Amino acid sequence: MKIYPVVVLAAMLSLGSVAWAADIVGVITLKGTPPAEKEITPLKEDANCGAMYQTTPTTHFYVVDAKGDLADVVVSLKGITGKSTGASAAPAVLDQKGCLYVPQILAIQTGQKLIVKNSDNCIHNVHAMPAVAGNPESNQVQMAGGADLDFAFAQPEMFLKFKCDVHPWMFAWVSVFDSPYFCISDKDGKFVIKNVPPGKYTVEAAHRKLGTQVQAVEVKDSDATVNFTFEVK
């Protein structure tokens, strides 16, 4: 009978820790007219890659819908370090499909496994080009149908570049964080950073082309909302 109160107390504490965490949500919009995307003509002209397309694909630096909702913005809690759960997190996947990297914008934790696949029937090289010391540069062969390549990065870094030098229009940007508190805005411009403990934080929104914005937010016992508006001048 003495065990019962202990079990109840433990259950209440664990439920309490979940209940005390909340999400940071918001929407990211773009003001102004972004520059026109370009057709990736070299891709269509490539014998192997071009055969996979009926029409010429375009670049997608600015993924904006009619309402101005901006996708592919990396949103994170600024200044949080040493909280990475990357080692136990599920691997993230970066695929080479149709001679393009999918997705082009990705975010992972330090120590988290990143699997790079080659779903194409042609040769690629996977060239990771970190700029932060402690994240080593590497350049590996990946034949058609070849084995997946694994990566992991020990240091936080924004927009670490992955590219294929065989097909120079292929590139992706992987941001590495030292905590699980990050996300990427979807096609509706919406983002959700999950399970943030109560407290005051600085939320940072970073777009590959438009730079970075920050806002302060306080998380209490319910979801906190913060919106960002980027502008193209």
Add this chain to the structure above:
Amino acid sequence: MSGKATTGSNPWLHRFAVLTAGCTFLLLGLGGLVTSHEAGMSVPDWPNTYGYNMFLFPFSQWVGGIFYEHTHRLLASGVGLLTTILAVWLWFKDSRKWMHWLGVVAFLLVVAQGVLGGLRVTLHMDSLGIFHGTIAQLFFVLTCALALFTSRWWAEMAPHQPGFRVPGDLRTLVLATTLLIFGQLILGATMRHQHAGLAIPDFPLAYGKIWPDTSPDAVAQYNARRISLNSENDITAFQIELQMTHRIMALAIFILTAVCAWLARRQLGGKDALAKLAGFWLALIFLQALLGAATVWSNKAADVATAHVLVGALSLMIGSMWCIMAFRRSEPITEARPLGAFGSQPILAANK
């Protein structure tokens, strides 16, 4: 270069030297294409190619950027072989000791180039690409010089009447202009290896102005509006200023070359070979300026940018050969090289 007389030219040695120089020029072009197509790292291993012996890499896999990088490596091996043969041939068949050592220098330089190119790939060092590109230009000049030194013109050249000599001020001006061209080539190589595409997208203005705004806000706007097909790095204020320096130096080189051509014509006469060569040099620099503009207007089209590299190499080579020939014509008259009548060949006559 003066002093001991040669025993006349060896036509086959000279032809082989010309072949080596010609292949080196082609190699420069292929190297230019590698950088222009951003293919420098498309073959991750060296000296193998995707695990194959370089010479056994299947042709079916010569795709995309691999085509440029792999053919560059193959031709580089060919140039290495030609240079080795040339160095050995010079050592055993040319009586001039300084030519023996020049051949050795050429051999060592081509080996160094091969290693530099390989290390650039295996160590992922972009900065080595700048050295590799610059030394390539110097090596090209050296192979052309070897062709000149083994030529009949060089063997038969003898001091003539004073009017045949090239005035010192003209030689100095051409030398200074050639050195400026070399500096411009280093600048160009540095720009190309930033992998940031066109730092300034318009010409002759720069972002619509005579001198562009390089404030942080302005540069952020330039990057925000830039849509590239390749994974180019963001441009920086430094890169914009580098491009502006390149443009200003181009103007300075054009003016100096024009002065050289005018002075050569005035001091040597319009029919003199070196005066004509100076005129050709000016035309080449004008073409180079047009290619530079075309590189910007075509948004750095790979073939245009590579042509710009090649004409730059030719400009450096022409200036260098002009200097060497001018100094050869102006060598002091000594007992070993007595004055001959204009057009006569006392050296060959003595060796008959």
